[in-house]
Amino acid sequence: MLLAATVGWDLLGLDMAVMLHIGTPTGFPLQDNWWLSTVLHDKLRLVAQLLFVVMLVWASWPMRTGGLPRRERWLLVGLVVASLLVVNLIKLNSRTSCPWDLHAFGGDARYVSHWLLNVGDGGGGRCFPGGHASSAFAFFALCLPWLCPPSGSQRSRAPGWRWLFLVLTVGLVAGVTQTLRGAHHPSHTLWTLVICMGISIVGWAIGQRWLQARPQASAQAGKP
Template identity: 45%
Template sequence: MSPPRPATAFGSTPRAPFLALTLSLAGLALVWDASDLDRVAMHWLAGGGGFALRHHWLLERVLHDGVHNLALLAYAALLFLAWRPLGPLRQLDGLQRLEVVSGVTLSLLLVGLLKGLSHTSCPWDLQEFGGAAVYVSHWAWDLVDGGPGHCFPGGHVSSAYAFLALALPWLEGDAQARRLGRAVLHGVLLAGLLLGLAQTLRGAHYPSHTWWSALLCWVSALANQQVFARLRSRP
């Protein structure tokens, strides 16, 4: 397998499809937000007594606590492999490996920062599910809902979606490299979807929180790659 090609600028192949896909998904997410389907979905899963699956061992102990610890190990392994590459990472040069580490880190920091600033409380904190908060849109940044807040976007799913940055170097390579990139991309998306579903079933997050976390991580990964593309293009 030949090494991935250097990143290209926005508007050239294959970056333009990435941008078009991003804008389309963002538009669909905004339509979802406007439809109030978040609340509809949560009412399907719970009643006045709360969420029956909140403390289910598989959802809480395995898909939350266990995956959280696994994500920390994966991030530590990425830092080590960026320094001493093994396997497919040996196909990347030092700047590309730095790009991957930077992209993953940027995604985690972005989601964490927005969660810290958000006044939105989790579904299980709403009065209609036995909590103290009233429903307020996660876009109403100036309103306090009476709950603990800090629930938007989904932080747990970002432990998977942050690794979208890992796929980008191969997605711009030759045919064989792109196959590897797509495998990484699909694996990360599937992992994030599973974690998001687990958190929604527990009442920890609305479906839109997972969607927006994925978009934020994807956009930050693309922006990070653009920065490194400009660095690579300098003499």
């Protein structure tokens, strides 16, 4: 449903319709707003970095914590890193410029769909998908151990729903912040969520097969 809604948003060309209501021919009035640029951008990114450090400590803890074995915790760390890497690799190779670089808002670039991969817009590019939103959406995997537990595991779903709500809320706040500042189109946030969700869900499914295979292999190796 999320993928269909995101594709539909692109097909209807709603990005510029939204941005034209936010920006002016001379720029975006909220671009340097203190709450948006300092609190909800700089400080929020710092919080995400601290959360990742805490996650590394959690994954390294030798005893079972949070009801999850250590190998499962390290799988979550790997999925967070994979989500961040993919989003940033796409950004580095994107020719899509930020809305505040567009001619309609006082810049030099012209609007070109991010799906026209080989067409430059005259700007600096590297603005698709949303990097700031990925600082929250990359943690989507944290909900999966409880919402999609390994086969045979009995776990309460409540922690998973709490993580899902937190990740989606913070990610959307981060995305809306950048849209109001003129840094990203709304679709950039939607596609960031699609990418991070896709990597997390597929990686979790593959990882579970690997985790379940390891104990079986160890048990067979211990047989005389």
